[in-house]
Amino acid sequence: MKKFLFLFLSLLFxxxxxxxxxxxxxxxxxxxxxxxxxxxxLLEKIVNINSGTMNFTGVRQVxxxxxxxxxxxxxxxxxxxxxxxxxxxxxxxxxxxxxxxxILLIGHLDTVFAANSPFQxxxxxxxxxxxxxxxxDMKGGDIIILQSLRALKAAHQLDDMNITVVMTGDxxxxxxxxxxxxxxxxxxxxxxxxxxxxxxxxxxxxTANISRRGTIDWTLTVxxxxxxxxxxxxKSVGAGAIYEASRILNSFYQQLRSEPLLTFNPxxxxxxxxxxxxxxxxxxxxxxxNNVVAQSAIVTGDIRxxxxxxxxxxxxxxxxxxxxxxxxxxxxxxxxxxxxPMAPTxxxxxxxxxxxxxxxxxxxxxxxxVNPLDAGAADVSFTANDVEMALDGLGLSGSxxxxxxxxxxxxxxPAQSKxxxxxxxxxxx
Ligand SMILES: [Zn+2]
Numbered sequence: 001m002k003k004f005l006f007l008f009l010s011l012l013f014x015x016x017x018x019x020x021x022x023x024x025x026x027x028x029x030x031x032x033x034x035x036x037x038x039x040x041x042l043l044e045k046i047v048n049i050n051s052g053t054m055n056f057t058g059v060r061q062v063x064x065x066x067x068x069x070x071x072x073x074x075x076x077x078x079x080x081x082x083x084x085x086x087x088x089x090x091x092x093x094x095x096x097x098x099x100x101x102x103i104l105l106i107g108h109l110d111t112v113f114a115a116n117s118p119f120q121x122x123x124x125x126x127x128x129x130x131x132x133x134x135x136x137d138m139k140g141g142d143i144i145i146l147q148s149l150r151a152l153k154a155a156h157q158l159d160d161m162n163i164t165v166v167m168t169g170d171x172x173x174x175x176x177x178x179x180x181x182x183x184x185x186x187x188x189x190x191x192x193x194x195x196x197x198x199x200x201x202x203x204x205x206x207t208a209n210i211s212r213r214g215t216i217d218w219t220l221t222v223x224x225x226x227x228x229x230x231x232x233x234x235k236s237v238g239a240g241a242i243y244e245a246s247r248i249l250n251s252f253y254q255q256l257r258s259e260p261l262l263t264f265n266p267x268x269x270x271x272x273x274x275x276x277x278x279x280x281x282x283x284x285x286x287x288x289x290n291n292v293v294a295q296s297a298i299v300t301g302d303i304r305x306x307x308x309x310x311x312x313x314x315x316x317x318x319x320x321x322x323x324x325x326x327x328x329x330x331x332x333x334x335x336x337x338x339x340x341p342m343a344p345t346x347x348x349x350x351x352x353x354x355x356x357x358x359x360x361x362x363x364x365x366x367x368x369x370v371n372p373l374d375a376g377a378a379d380v381s382f383t384a385n386d387v388e389m390a391l392d393g394l395g396l397s398g399s400x401x402x403x404x405x406x407x408x409x410x411x412x413x414p415a416q417s418k419x420x421x422x423x424x425x426x427x428x429x
Contacts, residue, residue, distance in 0.1 A: 021361060024155050028425060029362070029418045031154040032147055036414045042069075043143045043413070047122040047132035052114035053173040059088035062109045062139075063167065066091060069146055070165065073153050077165075080184060085175030090184045091167040097160040100428035104164050104192035104387070106185070106379050107142040108171035110134075112402050119404040128411040131400075136408040140396025141198030142167060143413065148421035161428055164188045171379050178337050182382045189383030194351065194390070194427065197380035198420070200401060201393025202370050205412055208355060209392040210348035211372045212381050213261065213304040214311060216338025219277075220248060220266075220322065222331040226273055226295035237293055238328020242271045245297035248331060251321040261306045261372055262314060271297035303335075306372055307343040308385070339377030342384035342392070344369070351389040358422045364415055394420055 021029070046065055051058040063079045070077035070093035082089030091109060111134030113119050122132035132139075145165060152158040166188050168181075175181035189195055201209055224241035231237040239247075249266055256264060270277060272288025275296045288294055305311040315335055322333045342348075349369075356367040370393060380392040396416060398408035 024157065025422055025425065027155040028151045028157070028421050031151040032414050032417045032421060035147065035150060039143050039147050039413060039417070040410060042146070043135070043139060044122040044132075046139050046142070047135050048120070050113065050115050050117075050120055051110050051134065052112065052117065053087065053110040053170050055115045056088035056169075058115065059109050059169040063089075063091040063169070066109075066142065066146070066167070067093075070149075073149050074159060075163075075165070082169055082175055082181065085170070085177065085181035087170035087175035087181060089169050091165070091169075092184055092188075093165040095158070095161060095163045097158070097162055100161050101193040102162045102164075102191055103424065103427060104166065104188045104195040104383060105145050106195060106197040106383070106392075107145055107165065107167035108138055108379060109142070109167050109169045110172050111137070111139075112172045117404070119406075125407065128409060129407055130410055131405070131407045133406065135406055136200040136203065136396045136398025137401040137406065138171075138199050138395050140398065140408050140413065141200060141394070144395060144417045144420050145198055147413070147417035148424060151417070151421045152424060157425055157428070161424070163424075164192065166379075168379055176337070182379075185379055185382045186386065189386035192383070192387050195380055195383040195387045196351075196390070196394060196420075196423070197378060197392030198395040199378050199380070199392050200395040200398055202374055203397055203399050203401070205397045205416060206365060206367060207370045208352055208367050208394060209342070209375050209380070210352050210369045210390075211306060211344035212342040212375045212377055212392065213306055213372050214308075214339050214341030214381060215302055215304045215377050216311070217300065217302050217336035218318070219334045219336070220245065220297075220299040220301075220331060221334070222248070222271075222297040222299075222329060224293060224295050224297075224329045227293045229291040229293055232293045236328070239326040240293040240295070241297040241329060242294040244326045244329035244331055245269070245271060245299055247326055248322055249299065251324075252318060255321065256314060256317060259310065259314060262304065262310060264301060264303045264314070266299050266301035268301075269297065269299045304376075305341050307341050311341060339381050340385060341377070342381045342390060344372065345389075347387075347389035348384075348391060351391045354426065355391060355394070355419065355423050358426065359419050362415075362418055362422070364419065394423075
């Protein structure tokens with residue numbers, strides 16, 4: 001099926017310039033308008049269920065509220081328990097209709113707002129503006145997925161499609177190991193030709209994500225020889241752990257800073273005679289004296305990169321810098337489990353062009369790519385390397401994500417549902 005996809009897309013783009021809404025497309029968008037009040041009600045209902053990532057009961061309750069909606073549309077849908085990765089679990093819904101491309105739609109059920117957060121309720125601020133925990137990140141996006149599928153169903157266009165919906169329960173605080181918590185997504189991506197994420201992106205309806213930087217953590221551990229400070233730099237004592245750690249960090253700064261769209265940041269450093277590092281709480285202790293050459297240093301940080309190729313190249317450079325030890329010191333760098341980058345591939349650009357054309361056909365204007373520097377890793381990143389095309393940020397526009405000032409533009413709910421529905425429809429043609 002993958003082989004035919006590009007053939008069909010090139011045909012599609014030839015006609016895109018003269019595209020008008022077909023009668024079927026008109027039917028699809030009319031259904032979105034007529035069912036909008038019901039969609040807002042459902043959004044309000046799921047926003048009012050606290051689903052902070054570690055509130056497993058709440059996350060599951062959001063899934064149980066949405067599951068019947070998918071079943072009603074003819075999907076096989078269930079909640080997959082996440083206890084093996086210490087999270088609530090994921091909603092998975094599958095429709096196997098027939099001939100179109102295999103499409104993966106990505107949402108998430110959890111929010112950053114814990115059960116004891118003061119921010120718990122959906123609140124209408126004016127006709128078009130509402131606030132609530134997770135309203136744009138990303139319960140609004142979940143509703144857009146549903147609205148687009150419902151409209152396709154109403155226009156008799158859904159039954160022959162091949163769609164998998166994965167709504168994870170731990171996007172905001174992923175369960176570990178990632179190999180288990182991201183398995184449902186990765187498995188679905190291996191099946192899919194196209195992956196579409198409904199995160200709120202940068203909050204603007206005029207942009208979408210064709211790339212997201214990946215992120216991994218690193219830990220630098222440095223050893224020196226403890227001795228009286230009067231002997232520092234001597235043949236038998238050497239430079240000590242703090243000078244060695246400083247050399248390494250300064251070399252990272254000097255040698256890697258020019259990499260385009262790469263950032264690397266040391267976030268925490270403990271150094272002295274004795275140090276401890278508490279990974280789980282991001283804390284540590286140090287003991288050392290001014291008249292003692294430092295014996296230990298630990299530095300932890302992250303790297304954000306645009307592609308796997310860049311990440312591997314940078315890791316190699318960092319390892320080489322680390323290995324170039326000062327006298328009588330030793331150091332090693334360890335790279336942690338991370339989020340893969342979503343590179344800006346040709347396929348992703350084509351999918352964005354198709355989406356942008358639809359937006360223009362709907363009178364909503366062009367959609368352009370978000371600057372990857374402004375886009376962190378998200379669930380779609382785990383799928384991007386296994387599909388021909390991926391696009392994210394098709395969710396509900398809003399602002400103030402991850403804060404108690406999170407709001408959503410409710411007028412964007414039908415507008416963005418229409419774009420999503422027509423994207424799925426035209427992908428099937
Ligand atoms: Zn999100």
